[in-house]
Amino acid sequence: MPDPSAPILIFDSGVGGLTVLAEVRKMLPRARVIYVADRAALPYGDKSEAEIAARVCGLLGRLAERYHPRLICIACNTASTIALGMVRDVLEVPVVGTVPAIKPAAEMTQSGVIGLLGTAATIRQAYVDRLEAEFAAGKLLLRHAAPELVGAAEMKLRGGSPDPAIFARAAQGLRSQPRGDEIDTVVLACTHFPLLLPELSAAFGPKVRFIDGAQGIARRVAYLTQGQPWNGPAAGQDQDFAIVTGDATDNPALLRAFQPFGIGRILPL
Known part of the structure; x- marks a missing residue:
C-alpha cells in the first residue's frame, strides 16, 4: 500500500x-x-x-x-x-x-459522421487511426487541427475573452469537409477544449453533441x-x-x- x-x-x-x-x-x-x-x-x-x-x-x-x-x-x-x-x-x-473519446462518440452518433478537434500532433497519430479502425468502423471520422483553441482556453481561464472568430474557424474546419454538414457528434481531443464548451456549442449549433475523455x-x-x-x-x-x-x-x-x-x-x- x-x-x-x-x-x-x-x-x-x-x-x-x-x-x-x-x-x-x-x-x-x-x-x-x-x-x-x-x-x-x-x-x-x-x-x-x-x-x-x-x-x-x-x-x-x-x-x-x-x-x-x-x-x-x-x-x-x-x-x-x-x-x-x-x-x-x-x-x-x-x-x-x-486518448480521444472515439469509442463513445461512435456509440452516440446518429448520423454516422463524427468530428474530431485536436492539435496537429494529435490528429496525425497512428494511435488515432487505430482507435478509428477499432471503434468507429462504418462511421466517418473527420479530423481538424484547431491549435487556436489551446490559446483561447488559456486566455479564458485567466479571465480573458477569446475572439469568437476562433470558434467559428474551428467549426468551419470540420463543416467544410465532405459530409461535414452531417456531423452530430464532436470529439474534443484536447483537454483544453472542454473549457470552451459554451463557445464551441454556440459555433456548432444545438444539433451537435460534444464528448471528451475526462x-x-x-x-x-x-x-x-x-x-x-x-x-x-x-x-x-x-x-x-x-x-x-x-x-x-x-x-x-x-x-x-x-x-x-x-x-x-x-x-x-
Missing part, C-alpha cells in the same frame, strides 16, 4: 488538465494532487514527436523522483498519444493516459487506486499545489484560475 500522503500527479502542457482534475476530485475528494503545467513548452501540438517524447519523459522522470506519486496521469492527448508507452517503460508507477480518465484513476488510504485535504480546502514551468510573471492570474480546482499554491519546477 502507498503512503497515505502520496499524491496523484496530473500532468499537462497548460490548464487543460484541470478538466481531468475536476473529475478526479469528484471521485476521490480526499486525494492529494500535484498539478503540473509545462507552460514553458506550450503548445505541444506544434512540436515534433521526438521533442514531445523527450520532454515528457524527462520531466515526469524528475517529478516522480522528487515527489514519489502513487499514480501519474498524463492529462494531455498529444503527450499521451506520443509518449505514454515510453513513460510506462521507464517509470515504476502506474501511468494513466488520455470522466473516463477519472474512473480509471479511481479504479487503480481503489482501497488505498488517503490523508489529503478535505473537500474545499486549497492545500494542494501546482508546479508551473516557464516564466512566472503570469502566475498570479494563473493561481486565481487554479483555486476553484483546489490548488492553493504555485511552485517552480
Whole structure:
C-alpha cells in the first residue's frame, strides 16, 4: 500500500488538465494532487514527436523522483498519444493516459459522421487511426487541427475573452469537409477544449453533441487506486499545489484560475 500522503500527479502542457482534475476530485475528494503545467513548452501540438517524447519523459522522470506519486496521469492527448508507452517503460508507477473519446462518440452518433478537434500532433497519430479502425468502423471520422483553441482556453481561464472568430474557424474546419454538414457528434481531443464548451456549442449549433475523455480518465484513476488510504485535504480546502514551468510573471492570474480546482499554491519546477 502507498503512503497515505502520496499524491496523484496530473500532468499537462497548460490548464487543460484541470478538466481531468475536476473529475478526479469528484471521485476521490480526499486525494492529494500535484498539478503540473509545462507552460514553458506550450503548445505541444506544434512540436515534433521526438521533442514531445523527450520532454515528457524527462520531466515526469524528475517529478516522480522528487515527489514519489502513487499514480501519474498524463492529462494531455498529444503527450499521451506520443509518449505514454515510453513513460510506462521507464517509470515504476502506474501511468494513466488520455486518448480521444472515439469509442463513445461512435456509440452516440446518429448520423454516422463524427468530428474530431485536436492539435496537429494529435490528429496525425497512428494511435488515432487505430482507435478509428477499432471503434468507429462504418462511421466517418473527420479530423481538424484547431491549435487556436489551446490559446483561447488559456486566455479564458485567466479571465480573458477569446475572439469568437476562433470558434467559428474551428467549426468551419470540420463543416467544410465532405459530409461535414452531417456531423452530430464532436470529439474534443484536447483537454483544453472542454473549457470552451459554451463557445464551441454556440459555433456548432444545438444539433451537435460534444464528448471528451475526462470522466473516463477519472474512473480509471479511481479504479487503480481503489482501497488505498488517503490523508489529503478535505473537500474545499486549497492545500494542494501546482508546479508551473516557464516564466512566472503570469502566475498570479494563473493561481486565481487554479483555486476553484483546489490548488492553493504555485511552485517552480
